[in-house]
Amino acid sequence: MTTLPCEIVNDILSCLPPKSLQRFKLVSKPWGSLISDPNFVESHLRRAYTISQGDHNANLLRVGQIGGILYQSGDLGWALYHMNSEGLNRKVVMIEHDDFARCIDLAGILGTCNGLFLVLIITRPSKMCILWNPSSRKCKTIPPYHVPSDMALVISGLGYESSSRNYKGVVVYSPCTPWTSQGAYGNKEFLCLVYNYKNNSWTRKYESDYDLFDFSHSWDVATVNGVPHWCVFRIDQQNFSKTYLIVYFDLENENFKVLVGLPEWGIEEMKFHLGVLGDCLCMSVLSQESLGGTEVWAMKEYGISESWMKLFVIPHSSTRLWPLCFRGKKEVLIAELDEEGITYSENLLIFNLKENTLRDFSTHDNYSRGFHFFTYVASLVSPEEHENQL
Known part of the structure; x- marks a missing residue:
């Protein structure tokens, strides 16, 4: 042979x-x-x-509390639920860990990059973080970080520094009562923590530059080329006016930098969300006054403001819609947001690009509490050399 x-x-x-x-x-x-x-x-x-890209092979993952799956104490169990964009290969993985004898109170995804997820798990006595690859079901427990009890998480993400082959996670916290007596964010101090995979440690960063941005409405992270991005606004200290910007986290220098400002159509009166579609930064825009529907734009050339291109319009949509991924050349998988723009509804939608129609895409995941869907690619990226199983 x-x-x-x-x-x-x-x-x-x-x-x-x-x-x-x-x-x-x-x-x-x-x-x-x-x-x-x-x-x-x-x-x-x-x-x-x-x-x-443009294929039916995109994968989706969400974390939530599964109804009907009970621990001995009677509490509902938290689980990671993943499937592909066709709705196939559905699998529920319970979040359990030997380090904690008590039930999990809360679990959330802090970021994802290259098929790897940074997951925060909160239990009654404490909390922990894990790096997890849903494709291989291998995970690594990493040191937890600690923040003052009067601060709340506002943004988070996971990125990959290709020059050093190093993964880094970032979380930003702000005071739970952000508004100053003047009703502005000028005196607000943000706490940024950065996780370094190679050092397996978190570093605190208090920098005055962070106070120039308001991260409080930046729930949506968009990771492009291994770099996490968010939409924030900058406060003018003279008249307290707001300017919306897209910022990213510089993984090498470990600080936030401005990529571009929002284009003219991304004005304050509109409801918008930042995401990734077709490997490009994208924005879904819903006007509060117009009944024209949701416009989806993509930045065709990274970092070039003039390269924003309108991809399609979802007509007659009165709720916030967020494109997750293409399904072939004719369809887009869409998530429906609630009024606050923070969490998704239980089911997804499919928008047909040629017929301009929406139809339901039921996930049948039976969540009593649920959070965002995340798209990812199936990869061999390992959380560590000697993996634990989740």
């Missing part, structure tokens, strides 16, 4: 899903070494991103 050249074997393996590759590690030592090699992992990731 003729042996295939190594280049062809590598190419074939790089096309396979992570679940299969995890099994193929056991075929032989050379295959195990190849699949575990960081260069192969990055090559597989690049191909996964290419395949997922």
Whole structure:
């Protein structure tokens, strides 16, 4: 039997899903070494991103409290629920950990990048953070961070610094009572904490520059090219006027920087949300006064304000809609937001680009409490060398 050249074997393996590759590690030592090699992992990731764009292979994950799944105490259990954009391969993974004997009070996703999730788990005595890959179901417990009890989380994200092959997480907290006596945010002090994967530690950062931004309405993180982005506004200290900006977290210098200001159509009177669609930053815009529907725009050239392009309009939509991913060339998977623009409804929608129609896409996940959906690509990125199982 003729042996295939190594280049062809590598190419074939790089096309396979992570679940299969995890099994193929056991075929032989050379295959195990190849699949575990960081260069192969990055090559597989690049191909996964290419395949997922405009394809039916996008994956979705949400975290919430599952009805009907009870611990012995009678409390509802928190779970991670994932599926692909076709609604197939649905799976519920209960969040449990040996470090905590009591039930989980709250769980949330702080950020995602390259198929890896940063998850915050709060229990009655304390809290913990984990890095988790839903494709391989491998996780790593990382040190928890500590903040004053009078501060609340306003934004978070996870990014990848490619030059050092290092993942970094960022969380920003603000006082629970943000408004000053003048009704402005000028004297507000934000607390930023940064997680460094290589050092496996959190670093606190108090910087006056953060006070120039208001993060309080920036729930939505959009990760492009491994960098997390948010929409914030800057306060003019003279007249307290607001200017909306898209900022990103510089992973190398560990500070926030302005990418661009919002275009003319992204005015204060509109309800808008930042996201990612087709590997580009996108914004869904709903005018508070107009019945024209929801406009979806994409920044075709990263960092260039003039490159915003209107992709499509969802007509007659009176609620906040947020595109999650394309389904082929004809459809877009849409999430419906509540009035505060913070959480999603239980089900998703599908918008047909050619027919301009919406239809329901039921998730059937039976959540009594639920949070945002996140899209991700299936990857081999491992939380650590010796993984725990979740």
